[in-house]
Amino acid sequence: MDNTKITNWLRNGKQEKAFTKLYKLFPKVEKYILQNSGSKEEALDIFQEGLILLYQKSIADSEVSIDGFLIKSCKYLWQNELRKKKVRIGDSEKSETIVQDDSELELLIEKENKLNQIEEIVKQISKKCQQIFELFYFKSMSMTQIAKRIGYKSVQSAKVQKYKCMEQARNLALKSDNIKTTVSSQPVV
Secondary structure (H helix, E strand, O other), X not given: OOHHHHHHHHHOOOHHHHHHHHHHHHHHHHHHHHHOOOOHHHHHHHHHHHHHHHHHHHHXXXXXXXXXXXXXXXXXXXXXXXHHHOOOOOHHHOOOOOOOXXXXXXXXXXXXXXXXXXXXXXXXXXXXXXXXXHHHHHOOOOHHHHHHHHOOOOHHHHHHHHHHHHHHHHHXXXXXXXXXXXXXXXXXX
């Protein structure tokens, strides 16, 4: 889906044209809602609420991933609706987050988008860098432990390699138009 074209349509009074294109995403939302205790009518209502949020977001921010924002908004809206009804969400999509208003929903979606973008960058870095990041960030291992585990001669060698990995990830991120601001504003650890 062409984000720029749809955003321009939404901003320039061609909402009907944009919404016609966006309704191609409805089956995904409908399937999710039907699988999680919903009806077709509820799916349509949620989808239309998602379109309103997307419209508001696209007017305020040109850097929105149209399909990702719309689908995630609808999922969050439906999860919130189920919580209000006290219905359990399917195990594959459980979430403990309760969204109180639209601004919280937008923050959650932006956070998830950034995490997805970071995940894509991590997939592109070398296997050795992925291993270092996993050991350091997810398994909370010290650089001494990492050096021994991977087989570096010294802790300093492991630290230098971790720094090079951070640079590799940062360079990939800077090449991506979508997350320049996310990565450049985060400190090197």
